Amino acid sequence: MLQNIDDIQKLGKDNLDLAMKSFGTVSKGVQAIAVEVADYSKKSFEEGTATAEKLFGAKTLDKAVEIQSEYFKHAYEGFVAQATKMGELYADLAKETYKPYESLIGKIPTGK
Numbered sequence: 512m513l514q515n516i517d518d519i520q521k522l523g524k525d526n527l528d529l530a531m532k533s534f535g536t537v538s539k540g541v542q543a544i545a546v547e548v549a550d551y552s553k554k555s556f557e558e559g560t561a562t563a564e565k566l567f568g569a570k571t572l573d574k575a576v577e578i579q580s581e582y583f584k585h586a587y588e589g590f591v592a593q594a595t596k597m598g599e600l601y602a603d604l605a606k607e608t609y610k611p612y613e614s615l616i617g618k619i620p621t622g623k
Contacts, residue, residue, distance in 0.1 A: 532611040540604035547600060551593050558586065 562582040569575040 529611045533608050536607045536610070537604065540600070540607060544597065544600050544604070547593075547597065551589075555586070555589070558582070558589075 559582075562578060565578045566575055569578055
């Protein structure tokens with residue numbers, strides 16, 4: 512019986528260790544994502560402001576349309592790149608969060 516109690520305590524400690532590792536990984540990953548979102552938002556705002564200033568200084572309608580078209584093209588390309596980067600960050604977060612639990616997969620009895 513004492514052996515069973517020791518096993519249960521060890522299992523509880525091991526599970527707590529895994530949960531803490533996972534929590535640390537999630538915390539770091541979410542922090543990296545938040546920094547990335549803040550950087551992208553700042554950059555996007557600055558580019559929008561610069562484009563607005565250029566539009567106010569445009570002398571002709573053709574020049575204004577050209578400035579706006581360039582901005583939309585650049586903004587779209589930036590958004591696609593950012594979405595790809597964010598997808599990679601989320602995928603990496605999921606992989607890193609799962610890593611501590613990989614060792615448990617081999618220990619699960621299959622019932623065969």
